[in-house]
Amino acid sequence: MSANQTIAPKIVVVGAGAFGTALAAVAAAKANADVTLLSRREEVAAECRLTGRNEKALPGIALPARLAFSADAAALAGADIVLFAMPSQEHRSAAQTYGAAIGADAMIVTCAKGMEQSTGRLLTELLADELPGHRIGVLSGPGFAADIAKGLPTAMVVAAPDMAVATQLAEALSGPTFRLYPSTDRIGVQLGGALKNVLAIACGIVEGAGLGDSARAALISRGLAEMSRFIAARSGEADTVRGLSGLGDLVLTATSHQSRNLRFGIALGENGRADGSGGELVEGAFAASVAARVAQDLGIEMPVTEAVAAIIDGRLDVRTALEQLMSRPITQE
Numbered sequence: 001m002s003a004n005q006t007i008a009p010k011i012v013v014v015g016a017g018a019f020g021t022a023l024a025a026v027a028a029a030k031a032n033a034d035v036t037l038l039s040r041r042e043e044v045a046a047e048c049r050l051t052g053r054n055e056k057a058l059p060g061i062a063l064p065a066r067l068a069f070s071a072d073a074a075a076l077a078g079a080d081i082v083l084f085a086m087p088s089q090e091h092r093s094a095a096q097t098y099g100a101a102i103g104a105d106a107m108i109v110t111c112a113k114g115m116e117q118s119t120g121r122l123l124t125e126l127l128a129d130e131l132p133g134h135r136i137g138v139l140s141g142p143g144f145a146a147d148i149a150k151g152l153p154t155a156m157v158v159a160a161p162d163m164a165v166a167t168q169l170a171e172a173l174s175g176p177t178f179r180l181y182p183s184t185d186r187i188g189v190q191l192g193g194a195l196k197n198v199l200a201i202a203c204g205i206v207e208g209a210g211l212g213d214s215a216r217a218a219l220i221s222r223g224l225a226e227m228s229r230f231i232a233a234r235s236g237e238a239d240t241v242r243g244l245s246g247l248g249d250l251v252l253t254a255t256s257h258q259s260r261n262l263r264f265g266i267a268l269g270e271n272g273r274a275d276g277s278g279g280e281l282v283e284g285a286f287a288a289s290v291a292a293r294v295a296q297d298l299g300i301e302m303p304v305t306e307a308v309a310a311i312i313d314g315r316l317d318v319r320t321a322l323e324q325l326m327s328r329p330i331t332q333e
């Protein structure tokens, strides 16, 4: 993507799940849009082409007529903006699969919320490892795919190292009901998205175990403090945590039953153990252990995150976790 581009950029969204389909739909709703949704399975692309819907990902939602569908990596040729919208743990293999088909000038934006579990790498770092020379951005913030695709008002953040590029991305991807704010804090923006999922699981556990709304409010506030410490230790900006990608997304995910992370936590709180996610993607279940491990390496305290990781691993039960959290030494807020 060149710095002074005025014609509509060519956008390819890789990953035809709920979020990829929603982002492709809002981008394609604009006049002159050139947007392709790239699935890894031909049957998904074929169904979308035939019915104008991606029924499994976004049930009952009609997609814009201008949106193109493909399962051929060749669709990436000439793309100005490539959105990576597959799960965090799939980013490295997707970069390896599609990298050769992506042109050297394309800007790549991760839209996932997580860190690589095996290495603790941020997704922007991982993409820079696999796709050297590309400008790498991140899109995150409070927005459920179904809300975005239905045209309900949504605001999120897109971050790139250079504000001019972040602004270009925000302009290219925003629409009448989908507003993107540009930022240069890639670390803060993506860590907000990764860490709020763990805290949403914690809020779900509190709900499922019937511990009350006051406990949820305490968790949101203390969880935000954990996010701040982690972001600062990873050299992100302190202010970012108070914005859409931090507090905004934490509040949304910790309070809405649309959230898969919250629902997973509720089941944990009700049953006292992890019974799986029923096939749903629960990013926080991956992020909990890696965030706890990295926090320990960085020497920062993240008691809520550590408790969630231990509960998911079956090393701690909910009652003991609560006792431990409540009996920590009294400190200043």
Ligand SMILES: NC(=O)C1=CN([C@@H]2O[C@H](COP(=O)(O)OP(=O)(O)OC[C@H]3O[C@@H](n4cnc5c(N)ncnc54)[C@H](OP(=O)(O)O)[C@@H]3O)[C@@H](O)[C@H]2O)C=CC1
Residues within 6 Å of the ligand: 014, 015, 016, 017, 018, 019, 020, 039, 040, 041, 057, 085, 086, 087, 088, 090, 091, 093, 094, 111, 112, 113, 114, 143, 144, 145, 146, 281, 283
């Ligand atoms: N859903 C939401 O409301 C939001 C989600 N996000 C984030 O977006 C990311 C994706 O979530 P979401 O869309 O909901 O997940 P879904 O489970 O709905 O979809 C994931 C999609 O990724 C595809 N996929 C998996 N691996 C690869 C790969 N290696 N290459 C290409 N495609 C692949 C899957 O394809 P297949 O069907 O073939 O398995 C599937 O279409 C997550 O990190 C999530 O946190 C962010 C904001 C909102």
Ligand SMILES: O=C(CO)COP(=O)(O)O
Residues within 6 Å of the ligand: 113, 141, 142, 143, 144, 197, 200, 249, 252, 253, 258, 259, 260, 261, 262, 281, 282, 283
């Ligand atoms: O990130 C999201 C909303 O901002 C989606 O949350 P879940 O993955 O918990 O459904």
